[in-house]
Amino acid sequence: MSAIDAARFQADLLAWYDRSARDLPWRIPPDSGRRADPYRVWLSEIMLQQTTVAAVIPYFEGFTQRWPTVEALAQAPEEDVLSAWAGLGYYARARNLIACARAVAAAGGRFPQDEAGLRTLPGIGAYTAAAIAAIAFGEGATVVDGNIERVMARLHAVETPMPQAKAQLRAHAAALTPVRRPGDYAQALMDLGAGICRPRAPACLACPVRTHCDAAGNAPERFPVKAARAPRPARHGIAYWLTHEGDVLLTRRPGKGLLGGMTSFPTSDFLDERPSPVLAQAPGANWRILPVPVEHGFTHFSLTLAIAHADISGRPRPAGLWRSQGELESAGLPTLFKKVARAGLAALKEDA
Ligand code: SF4
Known part of the structure; x- marks a missing residue:
């Protein structure tokens, strides 16, 4: 496992993101100098938990047309929100969504602006708090989800199996997180994990960070190393x-x-x-x-x-x-x- 030059890694990843960022309805264009709307970032991140981008887009558009602000969502009857969520799965998210919207509306309609404050809200865990803090508020928070764990495990060819490797992967992610453009960086890693460093058949030849990667050309699909799984009852x-x-x-x-x-x-x-x-x-x-x-x-x-x-x-x-x-x-x-x-x-x- 070799150390990665964080500044070069960030520059290579962000240059690729500037050229190739996915155009998604909750995003603003890369390096635009603007900040994304925290309500839209929060809503998209809750919807994206365990759910694909393609499945989320129509729900996100439906929700934001019907409830364009967090205050509007907070005032909606619970049955309406649950019905609008139907089909997206993991329904505890919808109930937490309502509770969170009401908590934010009760506090004047403004989301807390840092990771620690965001974590106090219903349904916002470590990943979502870091993602909102980075994307909507420009905090240099370390964003780690399953996609980013996979990228880190491959970059560093981490042989420790999951889930024991989680702390190690978070430390690797933290060491690479930039102070400048943390929101674009987080979204660039998300795009890399979704489109290039895919679970199966990663596209190493098209990868903007392959020169930093220990797994490139070295059976990258092996990472993250998986522990033997008990069958689902x-x-x-x-x-x-x-x-x-x-x-x-x-x-x-x-x-x-x-x-x-x-x-x-x-x-x-x-x-x-x-x-x-x-x-x-x-x-x-x-x-x-x-x-x-x-x-x-x-x-x-x-x-x-x-x-x-x-x-x-x-x-x-x-x-x-x-x-x-x-x-x-x-x-x-x-x-x-x-x-x-x-x-x-x-x-x-x-x-x-
Ligand atoms: S070179 Fe391959 S394994 Fe390494 S980060 Fe890029 S896509 Fe993933």
Whole structure:
């Protein structure tokens, strides 16, 4: 592992960024002397957690058209924000987004201007605080996410496996962080990680910092070295498709926990074993399992949902969010329950 000349590294990376920066709706052009709007930087960084740029752009544009300032977002009803977020996943982010917008609005509509102050806000962890501090406020904060860890591991050919290597990679990132143009530098590293130093098939020949890199031409895909992974546990559950005179019963999930506050089909708990189909709101309903189980991967487990169908037309219907089948696509369902809606509709159409 060789030491990198930080000044030369920064100059090479920034010169490339000046030529090749991605044009993204939350960015300002490189070296423009202007600062990006903290609200837009914050919103984009929260949306980008665990989510691709391509998936985020339409959501970012929708949010900023509808709620152009942090005060406007703070005043929005929670259901509207959660519905607008539907499909983007990791819904705790949306609930924290509302809490954070309200905290900032209550403090006069201005975000704290440094990393430490930003970290006190709901949903803002070390990475996001550093990114906002660097990009919106020009603080020389060290920004480290999974992409930047990968770049650092390759530049220094770090043989320590993850996650033990994290502190080492952060120290490498800190040693390279500039005082001048820290926001452009952070975004340049993000672009490098996304487009050149990709997880698979890194484009070393096109890389602006290859002369600084210990892994170039030396099996770069090996880095960061991964520890052996335990398999994700499998869980099972039931989504209830209860119909009444052509309408389908939906519900709003409890505010805390998995997919908290989101619109969904009623479900059983998600268990290690397959649960049996009983829905307390519809005693005596004649449940039938549709032949279209839905598979979905969460971070900590994989889920198989059976869809249980029963029709209670002609009987009193329980209270709940009843929607016609045609309204399911626009009901603000998160991805898991969109899959249920599509699978259930297809299976019932086959039956008809
Ligand atoms: S030379 Fe290759 S491995 Fe090294 S930083 Fe560039 S793309 Fe990544």
